Amino acid sequence: MNFLSLVFDAIDIVNEQIVTGSKIGKTADTVLLGEEGTIDSLSLVNLVVAVEELVADRTGKAITLVDEETFTDESRPLATVGSLASLVDKKLAD
Numbered sequence: 001m002n003f004l005s006l007v008f009d010a011i012d013i014v015n016e017q018i019v020t021g022s023k024i025g026k027t028a029d030t031v032l033l034g035e036e037g038t039i040d041s042l043s044l045v046n047l048v049v050a051v052e053e054l055v056a057d058r059t060g061k062a063i064t065l066v067d068e069e070t071f072t073d074e075s076r077p078l079a080t081v082g083s084l085a086s087l088v089d090k091k092l093a094d
Contacts, residue, residue: 028082
């Protein structure tokens with residue numbers, strides 16, 4: 001399964017909800033968190049929920065993307081769109 005494509009589909013869902021402010025870019029390098037981050041915290045939460053729902057719909061598996069490990073992981077799994085896709089892959093492999 002192409003997890004980057006799945007995250008892009010979730011971005012489409014969230015971008016439809018964003019009335020004012022920046023839309024989320026659909027590239028692996030789009031920065032989500034940090035000084036160069038392009039979205040607010042509500043959009044990030046909506047993106048995470050959209051990804052989790054799409055994973056459940058497409059794989060039949062429930063995953064939780066945000067937990068204590070997510071915030072302590074030095075690789076910063078929520079930093080970019082690409083790292084979010086890698087996190088999905090990792091969670092499904094667990």
